[in-house]
Amino acid sequence: MLLTIFSTFGSESLSTSTIIGYGLFLSTVVAIAMSSQRWLLWYLFGGMGYWLAVEVIHRLVTHWFLWSEWHNYVVAMGVSWLPLGAWVLYRALRYEDVSRSMIQERELHTARYIEHTPVYDDDYQPRFY
Numbered sequence: 001m002l003l004t005i006f007s008t009f010g011s012e013s014l015s016t017s018t019i020i021g022y023g024l025f026l027s028t029v030v031a032i033a034m035s036s037q038r039w040l041l042w043y044l045f046g047g048m049g050y051w052l053a054v055e056v057i058h059r060l061v062t063h064w065f066l067w068s069e070w071h072n073y074v075v076a077m078g079v080s081w082l083p084l085g086a087w088v089l090y091r092a093l094r095y096e097d098v099s100r101s102m103i104q105e106r107e108l109h110t111a112r113y114i115e116h117t118p119v120y121d122d123d124y125q126p127r128f129y
Contacts, residue, residue, distance in 0.1 A: 054080050 058076040
């Protein structure tokens with residue numbers, strides 16, 4: 001069963017530098033997983049997942065259109081950035097609503113408090129002289 005799963009890693013195709021590279025990569029991932037900086041693995045796996053999504057989009061674009069390889073990757077990257085652009089636009093439009101309410105809240109907050117220098121009327125008589 002293991003030979004079926006790892007058939008792409010045939011011993012004749014692996015050179016010494018490839019084995020060293022895979023070993024360094026695996027040891028780095030294990031070292032990060034055991035350290036307090038585990039959250040860095042999320043960036044690693046997130047980047048791999050993002051690039052996998054770009055490759056899937058690239059394959060679909062290659063299947064649908066007869067463009068050059070470079071143009072297909074540019075289109076795939078552009079399509080992969082559409083959700084990010086939509087999220088940024090949503091946040092920007094939402095921030096406008098939040099900022100208006102924040103301005104009103106700040107105005108109410110400043111209206112409640114008077115600065116520390118007292119304001120006296122003309123007929124003010126201090127209690128302590």
